[in-house]
Amino acid sequence: MIKKIDALLQSLTTPQKNYLPPALDYKIDAKLLNKNYQVNWLIPPKFNFTATELKAAQSPVKVKMTVIVSSGIIAKVERLKSTGSKLLDAKVIDAVMQAKLESIPMVDRNITYSLIHALEINNPL
Numbered sequence: 001m002i003k004k005i006d007a008l009l010q011s012l013t014t015p016q017k018n019y020l021p022p023a024l025d026y027k028i029d030a031k032l033l034n035k036n037y038q039v040n041w042l043i044p045p046k047f048n049f050t051a052t053e054l055k056a057a058q059s060p061v062k063v064k065m066t067v068i069v070s071s072g073i074i075a076k077v078e079r080l081k082s083t084g085s086k087l088l089d090a091k092v093i094d095a096v097m098q099a100k101l102e103s104i105p106m107v108d109r110n111i112t113y114s115l116i117h118a119l120e121i122n123n124p125l
Contacts, residue, residue: 039102039115042072045095049088049121057121058084061092064116065101070109072101083121092119 062081065074077093096119 037104039067039072039104041099042102043098043100045092045099045119047091047095047121049091053085053088053091054121056083056085057088060118060120061089062116062118063093063096064114065096066112066114067101068109069104069107069111069113072103074099074101075112080116081118088121092121 059081061079061083064078064080066076067074074097077096079089079093082089083092101115
């Protein structure tokens, strides 16, 4: 048992070669890195506001969405500019979370992008 522990300690204290990551046979084409994409709503947000709530809206709401590229699913929504009503803002965020954008084909499923979008409450889309 002591010999095994000594061997283990010896291997831990022995200097190791510098690690070089393996060369990958695939690389992202540099032309794709700066490419702009235009996406549309696949499932637009559905708003359900009462007339009283609409009267409380003082300005359009601006949100920042984090979108999973390969599926178009909206993973996170942050409010950047309020309508002036916390209830209305919460309803907008819930509706946007239920919505879905078009996916971008042939992209790694783990890549996300951020999108800032202003939504008019009276005419959201």
